[in-house]
Amino acid sequence: SYPYASAAAHTLGYVRPEDEVEAGDFPGADLTTFKMKGTSGRDGLEKWFDAVLQGEAGGRIYRVDPTGFKINPPLESRLPKRGKELVTSLDIDLQLVAEEGLGEQKGAAVAIDVATGEVLVMASKPDYNLNEFSPRATTAVVAKMNETGAWNNLALNGFYPPGSTFKILTTIAALRRGAITPDDAIVRCDGYMKVGNRLYPCDVGHGHHGNVLLRDAIALSCDIYYYEAGLRTKPEEIAAEARRFHLDQRTGIELPGEQGRMTIPDPAWKLRERDARWFPGDTANMAIGQGDVSVSPLQMACFTASVARGEVFTKPTLLHRPGAAPQRYESIGLTTEQRAALLKGMEGTTTRGTARTLNAPALRIPGVRIAGKTGTAQVPGRKNIAWFICFAPVERPEIAIAVAVEGDTAGEDYYGGTYAAPIANSILARYFAKKNNTPRPLMPPRKSR
Numbered sequence: 001s002y003p004y005a006s007a008a009a010h011t012l013g014y015v016r017p018e019d020e021v022e023a024g025d026f027p028g029a030d031l032t033t034f035k036m037k038g039t040s041g042r043d044g045l046e047k048w049f050d051a052v053l054q055g056e057a058g059g060r061i062y063r064v065d066p067t068g069f070k071i072n073p074p075l076e077s078r079l080p081k082r083g084k085e086l087v088t089s090l091d092i093d094l095q096l097v098a099e100e101g102l103g104e105q106k107g108a109a110v111a112i113d114v115a116t117g118e119v120l121v122m123a124s125k126p127d128y129n130l131n132e133f134s135p136r137a138t139t140a141v142v143a144k145m146n147e148t149g150a151w152n153n154l155a156l157n158g159f160y161p162p163g164s165t166f167k168i169l170t171t172i173a174a175l176r177r178g179a180i181t182p183d184d185a186i187v188r189c190d191g192y193m194k195v196g197n198r199l200y201p202c203d204v205g206h207g208h209h210g211n212v213l214l215r216d217a218i219a220l221s222c223d224i225y226y227y228e229a230g231l232r233t234k235p236e237e238i239a240a241e242a243r244r245f246h247l248d249q250r251t252g253i254e255l256p257g258e259q260g261r262m263t264i265p266d267p268a269w270k271l272r273e274r275d276a277r278w279f280p281g282d283t284a285n286m287a288i289g290q291g292d293v294s295v296s297p298l299q300m301a302c303f304t305a306s307v308a309r310g311e312v313f314t315k316p317t318l319l320h321r322p323g324a325a326p327q328r329y330e331s332i333g334l335t336t337e338q339r340a341a342l343l344k345g346m347e348g349t350t351t352r353g354t355a356r357t358l359n360a361p362a363l364r365i366p367g368v369r370i371a372g373k374t375g376t377a378q379v380p381g382r383k384n385i386a387w388f389i390c391f392a393p394v395e396r397p398e399i400a401i402a403v404a405v406e407g408d409t410a411g412e413d414y415y416g417g418t419y420a421a422p423i424a425n426s427i428l429a430r431y432f433a434k435k436n437n438t439p440r441p442l443m444p445p446r447k448s449r
Contacts, residue, residue, distance in 0.1 A: 012088075022057060028061050095120075107124075114305045170233070189210060192224075203223055217345065218353075310334070375416045388401075392428055
């Protein structure tokens with residue numbers, strides 16, 4: 001029974017009737033047997049934790065007379081045992097807000113508890129009504145899902161170029177290797193930069209940022225600054241930093257089917273996979289999260305939570321464990337000055353930069369400082385991707401979010417500050433409203449559709 005219909009459908013998963021439910025080590029294999037059908041998990045948490053949720057079947061053996069009348073008491077009797085309960089980390093209120101924000105758009109949103117790695121939101125659109133799988137999905141339901149691609153959990157297995165959200169990774173790599181400093185304007189942005197034999201544009205605000213410092217390069221998402229930062233840092237070092245954050249690996253979350261289509265390229269990768277050599281333009285593209293870089297929304301949510309904690313890894317979990325200890329992993333390794341500049345730039349994104357719409361009176365969350373980064377991933381010949389990552393509050397991060405939304409027209413700009421940031425902001429607003437006990441009723445269960 002699914003009172004919220006399609007909410008968290010991909011994460012919860014579904015069950016199907018199962019004929020082969022047996023009471024283990026129960027006698028009577030040579031006797032006439034009547035069985036009730038059971039169920040087994042076929043996707044999501046239902047499948048991953050099927051052995052935990054399943055319990056044990058029971059049975060009885062009766063002597064019967066020639067007419068089939070049962071004679072009591074039974075010769076053998078074993079009561080069934082119910083499975084264990086599973087308490088997920090998902091917050092249904094935040095989940096519904098995220099799904100409402102995504103609406104009919106194709107995309108995903110993930111929110112994570114910064115301290116524990118518990119996943120508070122895992123939303124993917126298009127989705128499906130779980131009630132339509134009970135007891136079994138019809139041919140029409142399956143056909144519709146095949147047509148819309150609703151089977152795919154885009155939060156888990158939607159792999160996209162991260163666009164300018166990746167500039168946070170490039171920033172960390174460049175700072176740690178001394179390629180940039182917080183107070184050094186490493187290049188002048190006049191709208192274009194020649195890399196190799198090509199002119200590379202600054203797509204944000206048509207460039208012309210002038211002599212830009214790190215905090216402004218982040219807030220205004222200056223491509224020219226990051227082309228130069230990437231070239232100074234070298235592609236191998238950017239790739240090494242991305243791997244230090246585990247962006248080349250599956251997250252290991254408790255869901256079946258997590259794929260390994262993430263890509264962190266470098267010269268060795270290109271030679272191996274493409275039998276081609278690496279060019280400076282590849283470095284420039286990589287530095288701004290374009291080219292062959294490919295990650296999932298869940299990976300970027302984990303990355304954002306890690307940056308919020310000042311560490312290099314976040315292990316996501318869908319299980320709620322009251323009183324769970326905070327995660328502890330290797331430090332990012334930034335100095336106090338470097339981290340302050342990074343946070344200054346990320347907060348500037350939401351107050352005066354590419355996500356300044358969040359500072360509008362209608363969207364501003366009173367008393368909450370947000371660190372964020374927008375991204376617009378351009379996929380040649382395909383629909384572009386609007387990204388936004390963030391965490392809050394800046395001074396003591398509690399929640400980290402990643403949102404990725406696919407554009408609806410090939411080649412059309414689909415800005416993260418316009419399309420993805422408001423979705424994240426709605427999740428943050430609800431999170432802090434609940435924390436501060438601001439009265440608002442839980443959203444009612446959805447009607448079946």
